[in-house]
Amino acid sequence: MNNPGFELQEDGLERSHSSIKPHYPYYECRHEEKKSCSLMKIFLVCFLACLITTAIGVMILCLVYLGHIHEKRSQEIIIPMYPSMDIKPPQDTNNDTNTDPRFNFMRHLGTSQVFAFEGGDIQWARYRNNPKDYSDENELQFGASINQHQSKMTVGTLRIVSKGLRAPHWHFNANEHGFLVQGMAWIGVVDDGGVVTTYNVTAGQVIFFPKNTLHWVKNVGDEDCLFILFFTTHDELSTLDVDDAFYKTPEDIAARSLKPVGGIDFIRTFKKPKEDQAINLPENLAELIQTAKYVQSNESDYGKYFYDLKGSREFVFPGGIIQWARYRKNDTGLNNTEKIYSESINSHADTLTLGTLRIKSNGMRQPHFHFNAHEMGYVISGCGQIGIVGGRPVPDFAIGIGDVFFFPIGTQHYIKSTCDEDLFMILAFSTGNQLETLDMDDYFHATADHILAQLFLKKQEEFKKIPKLKDDQAVNLP
Structure with a gap:
């Protein structure tokens, strides 16, 4: 046998019945003490066997324990990182008892860092490569x-003071859609042929800039311009100013x-300012500009980048x-x-x-979901409550002015x-096709009673x- 404890025990039993006197260099018995000596030898053999067996058992338990620890550490090592993050972010927030699941779907943008x-x-309210x-x-x-x-969406607010300029720039990895909450602005867009299109926008209107298209925004009113901007990327936004x-x-x-x-x-006369000029307003602006014209291009040109949502x-x-x-397959009722x-x-x-959604006091946009788009929204005025039913439970949560919310497809x-x-609220949906939505009352009415x-x-x-009412109850009252 391989176990030395069993070998010693078997050898001891054989020798205790042998007529040949064993020789133990460290313990010598006289003839008259033969009986007591034999008992002592048996005791010593058994004692040594017990010690060795116990030691081997302890070693086996240690090896099993170490193997378990190694397996656990191996499992921890293979947990996937978030893509393109330099360090490991928090684990799945829905399983982490130290995180609030609401913040998977809501961000207090109004209280976030101001650049x-x-x-x-x-x-x-966006994704960052570096946590x-x-x-x-x-x-x-x-x-x-x-x-x-x-999500294919990032959201931000842009405030431009009177006469301020969002410098001409373009985005490498996103289209940009914007909604002007207040103020007046003059917009410029330069397409891939070098053709410039300019137009004026006022509160309640929408602007659109395709990816990698040069554009600028100039405040031409007396009050601040406030834009809610949506960019079609869930990665970190990549932008380059002129x-x-x-x-x-x-x-x-x-x-x-x-x-x-x-x-x-002449080129060497340009001196780069110390401060970032992303939103520019020089102190000596009056000395720099003598005349400024805010030209409006033809409707056929600016219509590609402008929509009068309020009207x-x-x-x-x-x-x-x-x-x-939005895009409509049937454009009946749309103006040019x-x-x-x-x-x-x-x-x-x-x-x-x-889209804009206005809900009366105590009104409700009834439970629904979208087949073909994620949804992201920004609260412009009022306050409300949001409920989500998805893969994992999320407590209802309150929203107020400046909050952003997100609903996965x-x-x-x-x-x-x-x-x-x-x-x-202003809402954005991640589709340029016709939006597909199903409300709770619609899918109840569409399902057979016996089902x-x-x-x-x-x-x-x-x-x-459960009555089927004449008026659509998408936004209803009690």
């Missing part, structure tokens, strides 16, 4: 959530390209109003500019549907107004108590 510039500021760039754990949780769900592109270009290359009077010496058709329900800036915009967003990949959700004033009776364990006639 201030000379001419205004920007606030973000250290988040201002707090809740922001990280929201950013990780929209990235994991591949001034940054210029200063990163070698002087001789810039001179050769622009061919200014004075050549490279569009109102879809009126018992509990509120919805207006849409709306038709141009509808075709424009449908012709570009990964564009968004935008296929997730049933409702929004209820809980203030004395109307709850007013419902079998499912809910109620008599079939009970479901006659």
